[in-house]
Amino acid sequence: MAALLIILLLGALSVVYGAVTIRSVMAADAGNARMQEIAGAIREGAQAYLRRQYMTIGIVGIVLFLLLWWLLGLPVAIGFAIGAILSGAAGFIGMNVSVRANVRTAQAASQSLAAGLDIAFKSGAVTGMLVAGLALLGVAGYYTVLTGPMGVSPGSRVIVDALVALGFGASLISIFARLGGGIFTKGADVGGDLVGKVEAGIPEDDPRNPATIADNVGDNVGDCAGMAADLFETYAVTVVATMVLAAIFFAGTPVLASMMLYPLAICAACIVTSIVGSYFVKLGANQSIMGALYKGLVATSLLSVIGLALATHLLVGWGDIAGAGGLVLNGGKLFICGLVGLAVTGLIVWITEFYTGVGFRPVRSIAQASVTGHGTNVIQGLAVSLEATALPTIVIVAGIIVTFKLAGLFGIAIAVTTMLGVAGMIVALDAFGPVTDNAGGIAEMSGLPADVRRSTDALDAVGNTTKAVTKGYAIGSAGLGALVLFAAYNEDLKFFTANADRFPYFRGVSVDFSLANPYVVVGLLLGGLIPFLFGGIAMTAVGRAAGSVVEEVRRQFREKPGIMEGRDRPDYARAVDMLTKAAIREMIVPSLLPVLAPIVLYFVINAAAGRSQAFAAVGAMLLGVIVTGLFVAISMTSGGGAWDNAKKSFEDGFTDESGVTHHKGSEAHKASVTGDTVGDPYKDTAGPAVNPAIKITNIVALLLLAVLSHMA
């Protein structure tokens, strides 16, 4: 229990870090009255959105809580509630900091770039550390309560089911936050641009555009709250799945309890290294913002090697350990698996930066293609987005092979756990994005001097890349994590069929996961369909939400002609409110797709070919959804990031292959704006939402097994 206590204390450290850092951010100067007025509008809008979103999720959540209680008992239902509440809290707190840090960043940027970076990064770090810390506290804390006061033995079904339900709670928040937030933000962005830039001819972030506050609200609900919920979920689900695998692989051995704690210990160590690493983020003499952020990331990674070694030393030791069924591992191999996880993280960050960063071949090729028009810009962007899937896949595959050879499935699980251990730092990089984006908007709307806008723009450009990088990391870890989840599904199934006397539903069930079984192919194809269909629905939803923004803005311009002349104040709140309703309405159907798909597939195949084939098809669906989802998500997020930065290339003038320089406002720039508009829902709605869709499919399948195990 001493180890568990230390883990809980280190998890709590992140909350302390959050409190201290929030205080430091809030102590900064909040700027002049005009700035505070605008920031207030953004804050109100964000809160209004979250209130309504959480209300909707709350209703769904209560229904599911009661359902789980009825089907699987109170401990499981409580696990679900813990996951949902903590995941929601990480996003809620993070976003509340974010909408207060934005104006302070704008104010600080008017003093120096370093000061602006400091506030923006600190604000992001609050979200990041809370995501990692609360997820760890939730899993470790509930595990402590269950195995301590409640006296459940580690590795029992109750623990497994309760922790899986905790992951499901997090997933629920995640899919709604990702989708709802994504539809809101891009509906505001695309709709606001269409009616503002195109119809009314006013620039972006012009205070006369009634959708401009909604656009700024959207940045926060998408990239701050949405990403927080997403990575909270991946974090929790991965740690839980690794613990479940430990419970299975070391069942009945003396090392069971310590092996179950090992993933928690890795995460606890990495929280400390992330916090320490965050203090390394300082603008150097070369004024490179990306360089400053990388300093933090590199420091975190190097320190994590030490943390990983320490966790291994304390809980596993370096000698051979014996698992169930003749499995033999040793601490050294597990340590190397952890290092592979860190290496995969580093490589994916580096590859994503190559595909989305200004100055590299892919973005330059899109900028070059803009010179010949809208069509060629989009063709080249799609080509880059397709191509961008190759290297991350090869890195992930190499990671699978190396860790599996070293330590089997548990080795893969430890690699993913370590990869997610540093999520605090990675989310910090991402959540930094919307703060700087908002800061730029506030600077523009409140008429701060041009050099302030220049500082916030520089911060914003880096934010674009870090946002893409984090999404690459999120989907990469989900890809590896899916293997662990499939393993958990498979092992669960083995357990139930081997103990069919206690679980009569599984009597006579014998599942053939071979690719030669056509029901496996059916599952792969239908699983593979989910990301495509889901992506299509999400893209359409953005289009519809943007359409409703266009109509609202047109109505305001028509009814209050004074707005355009600057005499009347637009009704920002109405635009936010209307978009909130649209986003919440649009998120329902696609969210249900990954929840219902495995359940419907199970019952359809069960009716057609019996239980064994139904379990085979559902298992294959879990892998099918990751096989296409990985590619769909990477191509969308990388492609979108590349389009965005190809557009940015024109802002300082882009010199094409024949030596002509194209500036903002040129035909080539206009073509690049088209690509950016296409990339928006790609990278901020459909692409990142594929991630929770993959994991929710997986976790619903695990819960389905648990529910069926209670049936006759």
Added chain:
Amino acid sequence: MAALLIILLLGALSVVYGAVTIRSVMAADAGNARMQEIAGAIREGAQAYLRRQYMTIGIVGIVLFLLLWWLLGLPVAIGFAIGAILSGAAGFIGMNVSVRANVRTAQAASQSLAAGLDIAFKSGAVTGMLVAGLALLGVAGYYTVLTGPMGVSPGSRVIVDALVALGFGASLISIFARLGGGIFTKGADVGGDLVGKVEAGIPEDDPRNPATIADNVGDNVGDCAGMAADLFETYAVTVVATMVLAAIFFAGTPVLASMMLYPLAICAACIVTSIVGSYFVKLGANQSIMGALYKGLVATSLLSVIGLALATHLLVGWGDIAGAGGLVLNGGKLFICGLVGLAVTGLIVWITEFYTGVGFRPVRSIAQASVTGHGTNVIQGLAVSLEATALPTIVIVAGIIVTFKLAGLFGIAIAVTTMLGVAGMIVALDAFGPVTDNAGGIAEMSGLPADVRRSTDALDAVGNTTKAVTKGYAIGSAGLGALVLFAAYNEDLKFFTANADRFPYFRGVSVDFSLANPYVVVGLLLGGLIPFLFGGIAMTAVGRAAGSVVEEVRRQFREKPGIMEGRDRPDYARAVDMLTKAAIREMIVPSLLPVLAPIVLYFVINAAAGRSQAFAAVGAMLLGVIVTGLFVAISMTSGGGAWDNAKKSFEDGFTDESGVTHHKGSEAHKASVTGDTVGDPYKDTAGPAVNPAIKITNIVALLLLAVLSHMA
């Protein structure tokens, strides 16, 4: 042998049909001197392209022929040569008819729409019937020679290897023709439009544009020669794989020979029904072109039910038949499997028409989105393309479940065989497209009256839909066919490991295709990567080829200023020649990807984890490539078709939701042109080329097994 003789005679019927129909097409009036001059330039360009393409393929082919001879013996190498030569011949003859029918269609259209339709459809039917007939003659003929004069017993390894090599020969032509043709056609189209419409401000098909002949050549090499090679391959590979499965499932039973002939008999019957069906294509009183084509398709389908029943009656009978290992089937069940194949064909045609046809929701939604700009047009087009994958997948999955339940894997194989049996009719619909497209171009360039152009435009619009429909059918059948190919791979592997005393390389090999094996996941992921990477490379290649066209056209305009004033004749041949070189150069690398991928994967995993895991990974790659390939190909071909027809919606004026009508030249129309440009390489290069990429990966894996079986 009587059955085999009848099959060969029916196959030869298609050649007779081709000869008679070519004569009838050639007898039609070839128009005035100006028309013949233009048509002559297109013909020369097409021949120059094909000459160079076949020369390149010929060199690769001779190397592979010698390699196969050395590795697997002469009968296998000859099989390869037969597949390559006949596949090439189908495309070559078809295209030669097509480039002569185009001008005759234009001339006939100046008399009546019905006359134009008649010539264009007859020309397409020549290609269609030759594809089906030559493929059947190749497979059945070589089977006759091997089992007759050469005395090889049906079901021996030599037969299997030789027939698989025949499929490989067809695949080789297919991937080059699809990719090379696709890059050529869209390079000419996109490049010609960029420099002509955008820079010089001259309309499409204007004779002053030096790329205009290349554009018309491209239609033929892509949709006529390319599609012919593609479906020849699917046809041959499917029939071969079904025969291989029959050889395995009925090994050592008295029905072996007749079950191996059954797929050939189904195809032979369907060739007759396709020929008869082609005479039902007649323009009715309502002047509906699509209606006329549907009459032919429906007649073919209904007659095929009778043909299928006859083939079943003669070769299988309606009683129970016993296969190896306790398998029991009956003719009635196999007959129903065939009907399912026809039903899947009909449903896919219908679904594709819904997603790409003018007047349905998807195309209307893209047209509507064009009203708000380029960006929203592309977003909605991408949304439609993603969504369009759902229904075809569900149809395919339903087909798998029903036929597998009825008659196991052999039932699935019979369904795909029947689906491909009617390929003659389907290719006829597709090859009709480029003829009408060319006819329109010739009418425009030779200044025929406006009402002729109206007739050819009406034919062309229908051609767009039939082209999309055929691509949906091609990928759908490839999707089902891949299952059959995986089954062949799996059964081959079982055979070699069970007879490891004769095949020492397979000693100790025990392959685990379970999804729980991480090497299976590795294979699925790397297989899944192929269509994405392949698509990305193909899109980039089109961009580059278009760029070289732009430069060539600019150079001609610069050096001969008289071109624009109509005084100088542009050098069409140079543009064709330059583009030919570019297309051939660009097709090499992506073509090698699916050829090398399974081989490299095998040796890498063999080095890392031994032979058993390497075979598992390669097997999984075969399914991985279809799991993502199906979605990538359907989304690209349907999305591209929808974009194209959304653009066409504006040509007669599109009335949007708020009642405003947008005409050609409006901002909305310009936005729809951007979508069409993006859709071009999607639907005509990357999307359709995914199809041969899937099958070449599969067939290379089968050949790899055959080669390894000869090793120690």
